[in-house]
Amino acid sequence: MATRAFQRLPTAPAGRILMLRLVAIILSLFIIACVLALSGHSPLMLAELIIHSTLGSRFGLEDLALFMCPLLLTGAAVTVCGTIGLWNIGAEGQFYAGAIAATGVALGVHGSALTVLPLMTIAGIVGGMAWITVPTLARAYAGVNEIITTLLLNFIASLLTYYLTTGPWRDRISGAQVSTQRISVSIPEMWGIVHWGFPVAIVIVIGLALVLSRTRWGYEIRIGGANPEAARYAGIPVRLRIISVMLLSGGLAGLAGMFEVAGTVHRLQGGMANNFGYLGIVVAVLARGSCLNVIPAALLMALILDSGIVMQTQQLSASVILAITGLILFMIAIGDELAHYRPLARTTPQGTAAGSKVS
Amino acid sequence: MNKPSNPNGRAPGTPPVLQLRGIGKFFPGVIANKDVDLDVWPGEIHALLGENGAGKSTLMNVVTGIYQPEEGEIILDGYGQTFTSPQEAIRAGIGMVHQHFKLVEAFTVAENIHLGWDEAPRIASPAVMEARTQEISERFGFPVRPDARVCDLSAGEQQRVEILRVLARKARLLIMDEPTAVLTPEETRELFRALRAFRAQGNAVIIISHKLDEVMEISDRVSILRGGRKIGTFNTADCNPSMLAATMVGRDIVRRDMRTRPEGAAPIAPEPIMQLRHVSVRDDRGVETLRDVSLDLHGGEILGIAGVAGNGQRELTHVLTGLMARTSGEILLDGALVDRADPALFAAAGVGHIPEDRLRSALAPSLSITANMALREYAQPPIGRHGLYDATAAGALAHDIAGLAQVNIPDFAMPIRNLSGGNQQRLVARREIRIASRVLVAAYPARGLDIGAIATMLGYLTDLRDQGVAVVFISEDLEDLLNVSDRIGVMFHGRLMSVIPAAGADIATIGMLMGGREPADIQAGAAQ
Numbered sequence: 081m082a083t084r085a086f087q088r089l090p091t092a093p094a095g096r097i098l099m100l101r102l103v104a105i106i107l108s109l110f111i112i113a114c115v116l117a118l119s120g121h122s123p124l125m126l127a128e129l130i131i132h133s134t135l136g137s138r139f140g141l142e143d144l145a146l147f148m149c150p151l152l153l154t155g156a157a158v159t160v161c162g163t164i165g166l167w168n169i170g171a172e173g174q175f176y177a178g179a180i181a182a183t184g185v186a187l188g189v190h191g192s193a194l195t196v197l198p199l200m201t202i203a204g205i206v207g208g209m210a211w212i213t214v215p216t217l218a219r220a221y222a223g224v225n226e227i228i229t230t231l232l233l234n235f236i237a238s239l240l241t242y243y244l245t246t247g248p249w250r251d252r253i254s255g256a257q258v259s260t261q262r263i264s265v266s267i268p269e270m271w272g273i274v275h276w277g278f279p280v281a282i283v284i285v286i287g288l289a290l291v292l293s294r295t296r297w298g299y300e301i302r303i304g305g306a307n308p309e310a311a312r313y314a315g316i317p318v319r320l321r322i323i324s325v326m327l328l329s330g331g332l333a334g335l336a337g338m339f340e341v342a343g344t345v346h347r348l349q350g351g352m353a354n355n356f357g358y359l360g361i362v363v364a365v366l367a368r369g370s371c372l373n374v375i376p377a378a379l380l381m382a383l384i385l386d387s388g389i390v391m392q393t394q395q396l397s398a399s400v401i402l403a404i405t406g407l408i409l410f411m412i413a414i415g416d417e418l419a420h421y422r423p424l425a426r427t428t429p430q431g432t433a434a435g436s437k438v439s
Numbered sequence: 440m441n442k443p444s445n446p447n448g449r450a451p452g453t454p455p456v457l458q459l460r461g462i463g464k465f466f467p468g469v470i471a472n473k474d475v476d477l478d479v480w481p482g483e484i485h486a487l488l489g490e491n492g493a494g495k496s497t498l499m500n501v502v503t504g505i506y507q508p509e510e511g512e513i514i515l516d517g518y519g520q521t522f523t524s525p526q527e528a529i530r531a532g533i534g535m536v537h538q539h540f541k542l543v544e545a546f547t548v549a550e551n552i553h554l555g556w557d558e559a560p561r562i563a564s565p566a567v568m569e570a571r572t573q574e575i576s577e578r579f580g581f582p583v584r585p586d587a588r589v590c591d592l593s594a595g596e597q598q599r600v601e602i603l604r605v606l607a608r609k610a611r612l613l614i615m616d617e618p619t620a621v622l623t624p625e626e627t628r629e630l631f632r633a634l635r636a637f638r639a640q641g642n643a644v645i646i647i648s649h650k651l652d653e654v655m656e657i658s659d660r661v662s663i664l665r666g667g668r669k670i671g672t673f674n675t676a677d678c679n680p681s682m683l684a685a686t687m688v689g690r691d692i693v694r695r696d697m698r699t700r701p702e703g704a705a706p707i708a709p710e711p712i713m714q715l716r717h718v719s720v721r722d723d724r725g726v727e728t729l730r731d732v733s734l735d736l737h738g739g740e741i742l743g744i745a746g747v748a749g750n751g752q753r754e755l756t757h758v759l760t761g762l763m764a765r766t767s768g769e770i771l772l773d774g775a776l777v778d779r780a781d782p783a784l785f786a787a788a789g790v791g792h793i794p795e796d797r798l799r800s801a802l803a804p805s806l807s808i809t810a811n812m813a814l815r816e817y818a819q820p821p822i823g824r825h826g827l828y829d830a831t832a833a834g835a836l837a838h839d840i841a842g843l844a845q846v847n848i849p850d851f852a853m854p855i856r857n858l859s860g861g862n863q864q865r866l867v868a869r870r871e872i873r874i875a876s877r878v879l880v881a882a883y884p885a886r887g888l889d890i891g892a893i894a895t896m897l898g899y900l901t902d903l904r905d906q907g908v909a910v911v912f913i914s915e916d917l918e919d920l921l922n923v924s925d926r927i928g929v930m931f932h933g934r935l936m937s938v939i940p941a942a943g944a945d946i947a948t949i950g951m952l953m954g955g956r957e958p959a960d961i962q963a964g965a966a967q
Contacts, residue, residue, distance in 0.1 A: 087466075091853070091854055091857065123640050148689055150810075211912065293828070293830065294828055294829075294830065295824050295826055295827050296817060296826050296827065296828050298828060299810070299813070299817050300817075301826040302806060302810065303736050303803050303806070303810070303814065304801070305803045306803030306804065307799075307802065307803040307804065308804045309799065309800040310801055310802055310814065311803075312762070312802055313762065313782060313792070313794065313800050313801055313812045313814075314781065314782065314783070314786070314815065315761070315781060315782035315783025315784070315785075315786055316783075332719060
């Protein structure tokens with residue numbers, strides 16, 4: 081008689097997922113250590129260095145927070161959009177649009193930080209929203225696939241940033257390449273080089289989690305994402321909800337761009353989005369659709385990025401970092417899938433006597 | 440326990456086509472099958488009867504290799520067999536036609552027949568495949584149009600394609616899950632004729648059904664499952680429907696005349712709650728799917744809608760609940776004109792809706808049971824206040840609904856798709872009844888339910904009627920319709936042919952109306 085030793089569960093318990101993810105991370109670290117050892121590096125020494133320069137020191141922690149800040153917002157942007165069943169692949173472009181709009185305000189409006197910063201914030205959010213407007217309307221009214229439209233706009237936003245930073249807005253003071261001049265205002269720092277954008281991002285993520293689970297709007301979004309037909313049946317205006325969610329998503333990514341300009345980089349630079357928009361997709365996938373999970377997911381991603389920089393100082397190429405990121409995410413994906421399986425007991429009678437219910 | 444009978448006088452020593460010995464199949468926390476023995480002989484139609492969740496489908500999935508049993512053995516023609524996939528089962532001559540067809544809708548009939556078939560010619564033009572399909576179709580007596588696309592076919596035609604797919608692969612044992620659920624009476628008769636012809640060639644059929652009359656009509660023997668175990672196998676000739684029903688449910692079914700009102704019930708209100716005036720609907724292709732329908736819904740009255748599925752019932756339901764805009768005509772709620780189709784507006788006015796495809800359109804499968812139960816009341820207190828959503832109040836509501844629906848739920852936070860289809864249906868029905876303070880539109884509310892659950896469902900409808908709610912009850916089951924309805928309307932090709940008092944209605948008249956005969960013709964025929 082054929083017996084299968086494992087059975088697939090329709091939904092994987094959260095505890096198993098967490099456990100298998102830990103296993104996946106440890107396994108990938110082990111594989112990475114082996115490869116590094118074979119290529120003549122000392123994994124132990126590298127590990128010590130990485131831990132010291134990330135979690136193990138104040139400077140490391142500050143760096144981590146700076147990496148986490150944009151990842152929290154872009155991760156939340158993708159997650160919120162995913163709640164209604166849509167993929168915002170354009171957080172990168174909306175990030176740039178927010179950064180450009182905020183920089184425009186900073187370059188054009190002269191005043192105290194108290195007036196300029198709120199204006200920059202609004203400009204950042206509106207910039208991100210503006211960048212997703214066309215994909216939003218195309219999706220809501222014509223059913224155009226938002227994955228394609230949001231993705232394509234990324235390239236335009238990125239090139240627009242290069243144009244501005246080498247053209248009209250180029251730094252005429254210090255002559256820095258592909259950059260505007262340093263802007264006059266900045267988000268105040270709260271802890272070392274960590275600016276107040278970081279706690280604000282955390283609060284936003286927690287707030288979003290509450291909005292999605294505790295408001296009528298959030299409920300309608302969840303229903304619309306789980307089954308649009310059921311949403312229409314319940315009289316939920318699905319089209320309006322799609323528009324509001326996508327605009328919110330764009331606004332979050334735009335705010336991430338503004339924070340980066342006003343808090344971390346202090347100027348607009350070509351390439352400054354640093355893949356934060358795309359990594360937001362990774363964060364959202366790791367978070368499995370839950371806003372609160374975005375926080376640990378962003379932390380993991382920030383750790384990987386930060387470790388990558390440390391490793392680059394040790395003559396490891398940037399491609400190695402990408403490979404390592406890929407490996408860890410790949411192993412986590414396997415772990416998530418395996419979490420759906422549970423071993424079957426060899427002898428069944430005792431095992432099933434407890435559950436004598438037929439659904 | 441059941442000595443295999445030998446109704447067709449086979450030669451001694453002929454082994455059963457299929458023997459199951461002590462089959463056990465377990466899911467986490469659930470025994471789907473346990474200690475199931477079953478013999479299916481060549482030349483018999485064997486009915487498998489049981490309530491929802493009795494383990495019929497699981498057992499057949501074990502036989503066809505979709506599931507592997509944890510216990511027991513499958514014996515084919517006297518030899519032990521294990522199937523690790525449905526392909527192996529079909530190679531051994533066991534074919535299954537599922538309740539929900541597994542056809543590629545965009546492909547033609549011929550392409551579907553040849554799909555994944557090792558005997559399909561390596562290089563085949565559409566013409567060759569269509570000719571082969573035509574030949575197969577004639578050989579087995581199931582007429583199909585080989586060049587038609589499956590999505591353009593009626594349910595009955597699609598089922599014929601499914602059956603041919605299986606028969607072409609030389610199945611000797613045909614398993615059919617609820618085959619008549621989607622068929623018209625005429626299609627059912629054709630199916631039964633073909634099944635009898637198939638049996639006459641020495642093949643066997645297992646037919647899963649809830650419909651007792653059909654079991655009595657078509658089967659030679661009947662096995663009854665309850666709670667995952669087999670209760671017994673009987674010669675159909677020795678059975679009668681009430682005995683089968685009692686064995687299946689394990690308790691007696693009380694049949695009552697449901698049209699008489701109990702003491703204190705609300706009378707039929709003189710003023711209609713909802714009115715349709717010459718309402719027509721055109722679909723995207725410009726086809727008129729609802730044609731000039733006028734009707735009045737009165738509180739305290741059940742209006743039955745009879746008719747073969749697909750004759751405008753869906754459109755009628757959607758117009759009555761605000762899901763579909765009318766092309767012409769008027770809809771009045773309490774005498775006031777309703778100018779836009781907005782399901783929220785209808786729900787707020789107290790119109791509940793049990794839709795035909797409730798599992799697909801009335802539930803969000805991946806969300807929790809709680810979230811699904813709140814779908815109709817999330818915007819009003821106690822769940823919705825000041826734009827907020829009170830999850831605790833939603834939980835309490837879900838608890839209430841589950842209690843009334845008598846569905847036992849271990850965890851309200853689990854996705855609702857983890858519940859069985861029957862339980863999901865019960866929850867939807869109770870949820871809609873809660874909001875139906877004025878009107879309930881129930882489309883095929885009993886479809887897919889077992890006898891006990893159907894009786895409960897009909898009881899829900901009469902309770903609502905007694906509370907003064909106007910009930911629209913759409914069904915294919917004339918007996919149910921006649922039992923509970925005060926008036927019966929018949930739909931044919933988008934038209935409401937006639938609305939007649941149920942008390943004096945006879946099935947023959949309704950049947951003729953369902954077949955598209957004009958009411959005037961029927962009267963003229965009766966007068967002669």
